[in-house]
Amino acid sequence: MLRASPKAQAMNDIEESDYLASYDLRCYDIPMVSVDAALFTFHEDVIKILLVQRQNHPDKGKWGLPGGFVDKHKDRHLEDTVLRKIQEKTGVVPPYIEQLQSFGSANRDKRDWSITICYSALISYQSCAPHISTVADAAWVNLKTVARRALAFDHQSLIAHARERLRQKALYSVVPGYALPEKFTFPELQKLHEALIGKPLQKRSFRRRIEAANLLEDTGEKRSEKGPPAILYRLRKNSAQFTFNRNLEE
Amino acid sequence: MLRASPKAQAMNDIEESDYLASYDLRCYDIPMVSVDAALFTFHEDVIKILLVQRQNHPDKGKWGLPGGFVDKHKDRHLEDTVLRKIQEKTGVVPPYIEQLQSFGSANRDKRDWSITICYSALISYQSCAPHISTVADAAWVNLKTVARRALAFDHQSLIAHARERLRQKALYSVVPGYALPEKFTFPELQKLHEALIGKPLQKRSFRRRIEAANLLEDTGEKRSEKGPPAILYRLRKNSAQFTFNRNLEE
């Protein structure tokens, strides 16, 4: 954009030299900017995070979070960039995404002063299984054990921040439910929250508050494994926006 | 950094061409990145936000949030940049700062695809009054009426986000207290929270929870205006980290 017509823009002002000076500054003295995503899911009672193997230098071959650079032509908003990157790796767009935090410092990338805008997203294991199973450079990793791996850049730190934020959400929202398949049971949602919080929850309290806030919709279907059949629910529209006034105990 | 020795870095790898290709990309096809700060204070029962008059194009002469570009030589971390910018305008470093959110899109700056990492900070009116009163290009503006002004870029939107976040903090923390002088009374803190939340609070509840969590330290001093003398408190260390398990009602 700028490059296409720097003069046309500058002509409107008197200080064309100022304008061009700041333009030059941009090219030589600015930090790198990228976008990363911590994408979580819940499968077989385990919280997992998506890692991808880097195809480019630096840290080529190392595993890290999916991410990349804004494409000024393809992306209108920052979120477009992350969603594009996630879709490239999983084949689908996640039903929940939020901006986590930006991390910027002189030393987080050995090349240069670097900034990443990190997002956190949730998706069902099933919805991306078809795509991920066909590629070798993307894999779900157990969140409990990911800390033991050597990851690219400061991605270990980004994951720690994302996990903590998600843990908080488990205390005052039903947002974690977006890591489940579209239809799920109350005990499944509770197991997920328990895994995030790291301690067992009272099922009476857990159900009561979610029912009182009317966050789930009964699908009319049931599923039975061991024991009586459990009702299948789905998240209601806008249930991601709802926050309880009171946290579950940590 | 990169520009100083791109070859030295690339020599370690086989794919020097790849490396340089991505380097070129950085110069031509990357978005602008800046940092902005929503700095709040509380003075004479009014929440105020610091606005500065832009000295450069675009939007020269318009008012907006203080901010600017990362200086790769001066700044080690993103927060250094914001604190430097705030200090330039107020003469002091605020006792509380947190990252709010990053905003990036193709159209938030008419020049180019642009990203800003926006911070929210709090400071006492008194601590920056000496500096601000001497300059013409920085001023405290009533947060209630700031929405009626025409501000630079999307700063009106950034302010709305920052205000909402601060309102939430008033419901479950004592963070707003950093907008007060070092020593303050309980009724002063309550007035601030009430202004943020937009409705009166029960003083019994307000005091009770803060005392139970031991967030304030009695300075031993008192102040009296109309009525009996009020105890002067200060925020304890780490009181910004504490969050109540239960929100005040909205």
Add this chain to the structure above:
DNA sequence: CCAATAGTGTCTGTTAGACATTATAGA
């Protein structure tokens, strides 16, 4: 003394924790 207001006593209502109980499936 009076108005203003800092600070407390205390009752109520809401909601999470704890845990027993009932009900319904598969083996």
Add this chain to the structure above:
DNA sequence: TCTATAATGTCTAACAGACACTATTGG
């Protein structure tokens, strides 16, 4: 029938809301 477990009943504890009350200042 037996085990696992989904779903509910119900008591308690914690804490915010409401509001009356006391106490202490300046005018």
